[in-house]
Amino acid sequence: MAPNDSAQTTEGRDFAAGRRKAARYIVPVAVAGVAAATIGLVPALADSGDPDLPKISAQQLIEKIAASDTQQLSGTVKINTDLGIPSLGGMAGSLMPKGETGGDGSSADPQAKLMELASGTHTLRVAADGPDKQRVSILGNAAEYSLIHNAGEVWAYDSASNEAFHAEAPADAKDSGKREKLPEGVPTTPKELAEEALKAADDTTSVTVDGTAQVAGRDAYQLLIKPKQSGSTIGSIRVAVDAENGVPLKFTLTPSSGGKAAIDAGFTKVDFAKPSADTFRFSPPKGAKVTEADELKAHEKDFKKGFDKDFKGHDDLKDFEGLNVIGNGWTTVAEISSPGGEAGFKAPEKGDVPPEAAEFMDALGDKVSGEFGSGTVFKTRLVNALMTDDGKVYVGAVTEEALVQAANAAK
Amino acid sequence: MSRAEPAVRPPKEGPRARRPLWTLGLFRSELTTTFRRWRTLALLAVLAAVPVLIGIAVKIETSGGSPSGGGGREGGGAGPAFLTQITNNGLFLVFAALAATLPVFLPMAVGVVAGDAVAGEANAGTLRYLLVAPAGRTRLLLAKYASTLVFCLVATLVVAVSALVTGALLFPLGEVTTISGTRIGFGDGLLRAVLIAAVVAASLAGLAAIGLFVSTLTNSGIAAMAATVGLLITVQILDTIPQLDAIHPYLFPHYWLSFADLLREPVYWDEVLDNLGLQTLYAAVFGSAAWARFTTKDITA
Numbered sequence: 001m002a003p004n005d006s007a008q009t010t011e012g013r014d015f016a017a018g019r020r021k022a023a024r025y026i027v028p029v030a031v032a033g034v035a036a037a038t039i040g041l042v043p044a045l046a047d048s049g050d051p052d053l054p055k056i057s058a059q060q061l062i063e064k065i066a067a068s069d070t071q072q073l074s075g076t077v078k079i080n081t082d083l084g085i086p087s088l089g090g091m092a093g094s095l096m097p098k099g100e101t102g103g104d105g106s107s108a109d110p111q112a113k114l115m116e117l118a119s120g121t122h123t124l125r126v127a128a129d130g131p132d133k134q135r136v137s138i139l140g141n142a143a144e145y146s147l148i149h150n151a152g153e154v155w156a157y158d159s160a161s162n163e164a165f166h167a168e169a170p171a172d173a174k175d176s177g178k179r180e181k182l183p184e185g186v187p188t189t190p191k192e193l194a195e196e197a198l199k200a201a202d203d204t205t206s207v208t209v210d211g212t213a214q215v216a217g218r219d220a221y222q223l224l225i226k227p228k229q230s231g232s233t234i235g236s237i238r239v240a241v242d243a244e245n246g247v248p249l250k251f252t253l254t255p256s257s258g259g260k261a262a263i264d265a266g267f268t269k270v271d272f273a274k275p276s277a278d279t280f281r282f283s284p285p286k287g288a289k290v291t292e293a294d295e296l297k298a299h300e301k302d303f304k305k306g307f308d309k310d311f312k313g314h315d316d317l318k319d320f321e322g323l324n325v326i327g328n329g330w331t332t333v334a335e336i337s338s339p340g341g342e343a344g345f346k347a348p349e350k351g352d353v354p355p356e357a358a359e360f361m362d363a364l365g366d367k368v369s370g371e372f373g374s375g376t377v378f379k380t381r382l383v384n385a386l387m388t389d390d391g392k393v394y395v396g397a398v399t400e401e402a403l404v405q406a407a408n409a410a411k
Numbered sequence: 412m413s414r415a416e417p418a419v420r421p422p423k424e425g426p427r428a429r430r431p432l433w434t435l436g437l438f439r440s441e442l443t444t445t446f447r448r449w450r451t452l453a454l455l456a457v458l459a460a461v462p463v464l465i466g467i468a469v470k471i472e473t474s475g476g477s478p479s480g481g482g483g484r485e486g487g488g489a490g491p492a493f494l495t496q497i498t499n500n501g502l503f504l505v506f507a508a509l510a511a512t513l514p515v516f517l518p519m520a521v522g523v524v525a526g527d528a529v530a531g532e533a534n535a536g537t538l539r540y541l542l543v544a545p546a547g548r549t550r551l552l553l554a555k556y557a558s559t560l561v562f563c564l565v566a567t568l569v570v571a572v573s574a575l576v577t578g579a580l581l582f583p584l585g586e587v588t589t590i591s592g593t594r595i596g597f598g599d600g601l602l603r604a605v606l607i608a609a610v611v612a613a614s615l616a617g618l619a620a621i622g623l624f625v626s627t628l629t630n631s632g633i634a635a636m637a638a639t640v641g642l643l644i645t646v647q648i649l650d651t652i653p654q655l656d657a658i659h660p661y662l663f664p665h666y667w668l669s670f671a672d673l674l675r676e677p678v679y680w681d682e683v684l685d686n687l688g689l690q691t692l693y694a695a696v697f698g699s700a701a702w703a704r705f706t707t708k709d710i711t712a
Contacts, residue, residue: 020707021703021707024702024703024706024707025700025703025704027699027700027702027703028696028697028699028700028703031692031695031696031699032696035692035695035696039661076679076681125679137591137675139672139675139679141668141671142493142510142590142668142671143590143671144590144591144592144675146591146592148592155592157592159496159588159590159591159592160495161495162495162496162499164592278593278676279593281593282592282593283594285499285588285592285594286499286500286585286586286588287496287498287499288588
């Protein structure tokens with residue numbers, strides 16, 4: 001019996017020891033669990049408390065925005081763009097109108113840089129103090145791109161390449177100096193984004209106040225803008241407006257196809273105190289390559305001359321008719337046609353392009369046909385384009401069906 | 412060498428008399444063991460050579476009178492960060508060298524030291540002698556981790572100091588242009604360099620804990636080092652795959668290069684704090700896992 005007994009005891013002890021061993025592993029698991037719970041729950045808990053604010057009508061809220069006279073602010077803005085196009089960063093150069101960027105201008109040239117904002121996630125720092133002092137910085141990886149407007153002078157500085165760009169804001173346009181430098185359609189602050197959106201508000205649009213929210217630690221009303229027309233790719237636009245001073249704090253554009261917001265720009269931190277004067281002071285650092293706007297313009301002219309010479313043969317481009325706008329409001333479609341037809345935007349026919357290229361074109365777009373004939377539809381999340389086989393292009397923030405309808409109607 | 416160590420290790424004072432010093436003595440002996448290894452010294456020498464190489468390369472490249480911007484548009488964003496600034500201010504060599512060594516050299520050195528911490532002793536057959544001293548396994552582990560952390564700091568400082576000396580010899584020093592385009596004095600810049608070195612050293616704390624945990628899993632020092640470094644490379648690859656966006660903020664090397672945010676004006680703390688928090692989390696999880704494993708492990712060697 002004795003040996004048996006002893007064996008049992010050992011077994012029991014082993015078991016107990018095993019349990020004790022296992023118990024120790026609970027510590028790392030618990031630490032990880034608590035961390036995961038904290039990461040998961042804290043934002044949820046912080047979000048749940050929508051502030052309780054007095055009711056307000058959409059009209060009042062828009063007035064509040066318009067009446068907002070906040071001139072001084074600084075903060076951090078996060079912009080999240082998902083337009084359904086592959087990363088624009090590298091393509092920015094090719095997408096920009098050639099004459100404006102110049103062939104090999106400075107990398108600190110604002111227009112080229114701001115195109116990058118059209119895709120991906122970006123963190124911006126903004127500061128403003130009255131109409132003649134503003135600053136926008138795009139925080140990059142171990143680099144920063146700053147655009148500074150200080151009393152008539154505009155500086156841009158790209159720390160990655162240590163290049164600076166300098167321009168004098170025209171005296172008569174002092175207060176809009178910064179805005180002028182920004183390419184149309186790429187607003188950088190929530191305020192500008194909201195203004196763009198509200199411009200579109202007419203009888204085609206429903207504008208309502210949709211609850212409240214907390215943005216960057218401030219109480220805000222949510223303005224909800226929705227197209228009344230069907231066929232638009234824009235589902236809704238939501239603007240969070242500071243309840244106290246009417247400054248738009250967050251802008252969200254959701255496509256009608258649902259899913260993640262196509263554009264989501266908002267303050268993550270905001271402070272309405274006067275930013276320090278140093279923020280707007282800039283002198284090019286030692287060794288930085290400075291490009292003057294005038295130089296760039298001269299360069300542009302040279303480039304344009306060369307461009308014109310090279311493309312003399314393309315007379316079609318000269319009598320390019322430009323835009324023909326179809327429809328109104330949210331379902332506006334732009335029709336671009338080249339009267340020359342053949343040489344212009346003619347979609348390549350199977351015969352005259354290598355099969356690989358044709359395949360590539362087909363992969364990019366979908367073939368459609370209708371009363372107008374047939375063509376290819378190129379889609380992104382917001383803007384769709386229909387390129388017909390007879391050389392016309394229809395572009396708009398509308399669905400594929402709406403594009404086909406527009407093309408049919410135009411026929 | 413470590414074979415001779417156990418004789419030195421038991422501290423002179425009795426364990427009951429001065430408890431805090433007990434751990435300190437253990438820690439000190441761990442530290443000397445770590446830093447007297449040829450392997451460690453060779454690692455530090457390699458780390459010290461990196462900034463010298465970068466400095467000389469930049470000097471040769473720019474001595475032809477070509478402007479610092481170099482390469483124009485294409486050259487702008489390429490290469491390690493801060494490279495374009497070095498010719499204007501030698502202090503930037505510190506930042507460039509840290510940015511260049513942080514992804515590979517520094518963590519590799521830390522992986523070697525941390526991976527070797529326990530497994531190396533087991534491999535050499537000295538672990539049980541270490542445990543004969545009535546220090547307790549928890550304390551031994553703490554001493555091991557502390558000395559690994561000291562190595563992180565020393566390794567970072569070796570890079571920083573070597574870069575500073577090289578930068579001062581080859582390039583002018585002076586006012587520092589922050590990446591926001593504003594300027595700060597040289598003293599302030601030096602202060603930021605020290606701060607950055609501290610943040611970089613702290614960035615390695617998570618990896619050190621992982622290395623220590625891996626080290627408790629095996630009795631082969633080489634296996635532990637290889638596993639730690641392999642894990643580091645795997646995680647860094649994961650960090651570059653855009654489809655895995657969602658998990659990126661939880662990977663320990665994800666915020667490593669955020670130390671550059673300390674060079675903005677005003678300093679952008681968000682990611683630096685995220686980084687420190689993440690490192691603390693990794694240190695807690697893998698440190699306690701190492702503790703759970705080490706205190707329950709059968710020591711056979």
